[in-house]
Amino acid sequence: LVARMRGFGETIFAEMTRLAAETDAINLGQGFPDTDGPRSLLAGAARRIEQGVNQYPPGPGRPELRAAVAADRSARYGLEYDPDTEVYVTVGATAGITAAVLGLVEPGDEVVVFEPMYDSYPAAIAMAGGVRRAVTLRPDPSDEGGRFAFDPDELRAAVGPRTRAVIVNSPHNPTGTVLTEAELGVIAEVCREHDVIAITDEVYEHLTFDGVAHVPLASLPGMRERTLAVSSAGKTFSVTGWKTGWVMGPRPLVDAVRTVNQFLTFTANAALQLAVADALRDEADWVRAQRDALQRKRDRLSAGLRAAGFRVLRPQGTYFVMADIRPLGLSEGVDLARSLPRTAGVAAVPAQVFYDRPDEGRHLVRFAFCKRDEVLDEAVARLAALA
Numbered sequence: 001l002v003a004r005m006r007g008f009g010e011t012i013f014a015e016m017t018r019l020a021a022e023t024d025a026i027n028l029g030q031g032f033p034d035t036d037g038p039r040s041l042l043a044g045a046a047r048r049i050e051q052g053v054n055q056y057p058p059g060p061g062r063p064e065l066r067a068a069v070a071a072d073r074s075a076r077y078g079l080e081y082d083p084d085t086e087v088y089v090t091v092g093a094t095a096g097i098t099a100a101v102l103g104l105v106e107p108g109d110e111v112v113v114f115e116p117m118y119d120s121y122p123a124a125i126a127m128a129g130g131v132r133r134a135v136t137l138r139p140d141p142s143d144e145g146g147r148f149a150f151d152p153d154e155l156r157a158a159v160g161p162r163t164r165a166v167i168v169n170s171p172h173n174p175t176g177t178v179l180t181e182a183e184l185g186v187i188a189e190v191c192r193e194h195d196v197i198a199i200t201d202e203v204y205e206h207l208t209f210d211g212v213a214h215v216p217l218a219s220l221p222g223m224r225e226r227t228l229a230v231s232s233a234g235k236t237f238s239v240t241g242w243k244t245g246w247v248m249g250p251r252p253l254v255d256a257v258r259t260v261n262q263f264l265t266f267t268a269n270a271a272l273q274l275a276v277a278d279a280l281r282d283e284a285d286w287v288r289a290q291r292d293a294l295q296r297k298r299d300r301l302s303a304g305l306r307a308a309g310f311r312v313l314r315p316q317g318t319y320f321v322m323a324d325i326r327p328l329g330l331s332e333g334v335d336l337a338r339s340l341p342r343t344a345g346v347a348a349v350p351a352q353v354f355y356d357r358p359d360e361g362r363h364l365v366r367f368a369f370c371k372r373d374e375v376l377d378e379a380v381a382r383l384a385a386l387a
C-alpha cells in the first residue's frame with residue numbers, strides 16, 4: 001500500500017458492522033435505514049431493468065436525472081444549474097467528493113475540513129497528496145441541546161496562502177448540526193477573501209428537524225461560482241445501496257470532476273438514475289413524511305439513551321445522535337464501542353475516529369436512529385442494562 005494511504009486501514013463502519021454481525025448485536029453503528037424507500041421508486045427501477053435500461057448511461061449521467069436535479073435545486077433553493085454542463089452524476093456522493101478533490105487539489109495544497117469529519121474526506125485528500133487542516137466543532141455550552149458549532153477565529157486561522165478548498169458538510173455527520181446562515185456567512189467570507197473553493201456535502205439536505213432549514217452554501221453572495229455542491233439519493237430516499245449521487249457547480253469545477261470521474265468509475269448505474277429522477281419530481285411528500293418520522297425516531301432513541309445514563313447532544317438533522325459517555329463513569333468511546341456489541345448487544349461508532357486532534361471527541365459515541373421503532377426500543381432496552 002502506498003505510504004499516503006497507510007493508516008486508513010478498514011473503515012470504522014465496516015469494522016463495527018462486522019462486529020455487530022459476529023455478536024448478533026443491533027447495528028446502530030453504520031448509518032443505513034432498515035426499511036426501503038418509496039414503492040414507486042423501487043418499482044420504477046425494476047421496471048427500467050425489465051425494459052432493458054441496462055447498458056452504460058452517458059458519462060455525465062442520464063439527461064432525465066440531470067434535469068430533475070437541476071429542477072429540484074431551482075425549486076427548493078432558487079439555485080439555477082444548466083443540466084447539460086453544470087450537473088454530473090456520480091457513484092454516490094462519495095465518488096463525487098473524491099473526484100472533486102482529485103480534480104481540484106494539487107499535491108501540497110491545503111484543504112480545510114470540519115472535525116469530526118466524515119471518513120472519506122481525509123482519505124480523498126490523502127489520495128490527492130493534499131494536506132488537511134481541521135477546524136473543530138464543539139458542543140456550544142450556551143445551547144441546552146449541546147449543538148456543535150465552530151469558532152470563526154479557528155476557521156480564519158486554518159486558512160492561509162496554500163488553502164485550495166474547504167469541505168463543508170451540513171447537515172453534519174456525525175454531530176447533526178445544520179449550519180446557520182450566519183455560520184455559512186463566515187465560511188463564505190473566508191472563501192471569498194482567500195479565493196478558496198468550497199466542496200459542500202449535502203447528502204442529508206432533506207433530513208432536518210424542528211423546522212430547521214438546510215441552506216446551501218452556494219446560495220450565499222459570491223459563492224455559486226466557487227462552490228461544488230454534492231448530494232445523493234441514498235439518504236433522501238432510503239436507498240443507501242443505490243450509490244447514485246451528483247455534483248452541481250460552475251462548469252470549470254464540474255469539468256474537473258468529469259475529467260477524473262471518467263477514469264475513476266467511467267459512469268454510474270443506468271436504470272436507477274431514471275427511477276431517482278422520477279422520485280425527485282414525484283416523491284416530495286414521502287420525503288417530508290420520512291423526515292418527520294426520523295425526527296420522532298431521534299426523540300425515541302434520545303429518550304432511551306438518556307434513561308440509560310448517557311448525555312445526549314441533540315442533532316438538528318441526519319440519521320445520527322452523539323452521546324456523551326462520561327455520566328456513565330466512562331471516558332473512552334473507542335473502548336465502549338468495541339465492547340458494547342458483546343456486553344449489551346448494540347453496536348455504535350466511536351466519534352474519536354472522525355477527529356484529527358487526539359484530545360477531541362474521546363468521550364463521544366454515535367448512534368444511528370434510522371431504524372424501525374421496535375428495533376430502537378429493543379436497543380434501548382438492552383442499553384438500559386448498562387445503567
Ligand code: PMP
Nearest residue numbers: 092093094118173203232234245
Ligand atoms: N457524506 C456523508 C456525510 C455521509 O454520511 C455519507 C454516507 N452515507 C456519504 C457522504 C456517502 O454518500 P453516498 O452513499 O451517496 O456515497
Ligand code: GLN
Nearest residue numbers: 013014029030031032173
Ligand atoms: N454514511 C454512513 C455512516 O456515516 C455509512 C457510510 C459507510 O458505511 N461508508 O454511517
